Amino acid sequence: MxxxxxxxxxxxxxxxxxxxxxxxxxxxxxxxxxxxxxxxxxxxxxxxxxxxxxxxxxxxxxxxxxMVSKVNSISSQEERLESYNPLARHDDSFYRDTRNIGLHAEYMLKKAGIKPTEDFKSKLEKVRTDPSSVIKDYEG
Incomplete structure (x- = not known):
């Protein structure tokens, strides 16, 4: 720097x-x-x-x-999943963070004892890194 x-x-x-x-x-x-x-x-x-x-x-x-703003910390996806509460009210920053895309689906799979497939993981990673790819794939 x-x-x-x-x-x-x-x-x-x-x-x-x-x-x-x-x-x-x-x-x-x-x-x-x-x-x-x-x-x-x-x-x-x-x-x-x-x-x-x-x-x-x-x-x-x-x-x-x-307001006094929350402090953001870097955490692994596993830590995000462990701390995820589906009943909690989330602020706008939660929904703007693309790392949270599919978090609820991952939570429900884990709760049901179902291991996500590699295809699911790959698609989830793609949409997290390029959210507009969903529209591109749908149109194409």
Whole structure:
């Protein structure tokens, strides 16, 4: 990693298929809870101050309060499966994480004592790494 102007950059060689020559890692993502409807809005913020004109993406209210965000950790797929709770309420980040595609199916197979086939594992890995492949395969 290179350091320039007090910020940390990742050179392009470490990021596949991305055109800018480097990316700044010092801009945080904040979550805000709406006091009107209770929904959570996620915002990419430059600096550490709340952006001006921030509104709820659901109801349009300006009554938002910054939340303490969860810390993400890296875990193996087996650890993800072990900690998966099908009854738990998941936030948007859970559904945006492609590693969670098929997690419920894996959970149900394990619960039933059925070992997934290699074909199932291969298709699941393909859709996790390239979710749009489902549409491509269906159309093609």
């Amino acid at each position: 290179n350091h320039h102007c007090g910020r940390t950059y990742i050179p392009k060689v470490h990021l596949e298929n991305i055109t800018p020559s480097c990316y700044i890692l010092s801009m945080p993502i904040y979550e805000y809870r709406c006091s009107e409807c209770g929904s959570i809005t996620t915002e990419f913020v430059q600096g550490f101050n709340d952006p001006e004109g921030l509104t709820c993406k659901v109801c349009g209210s300006r009554k938002l309060k910054r």
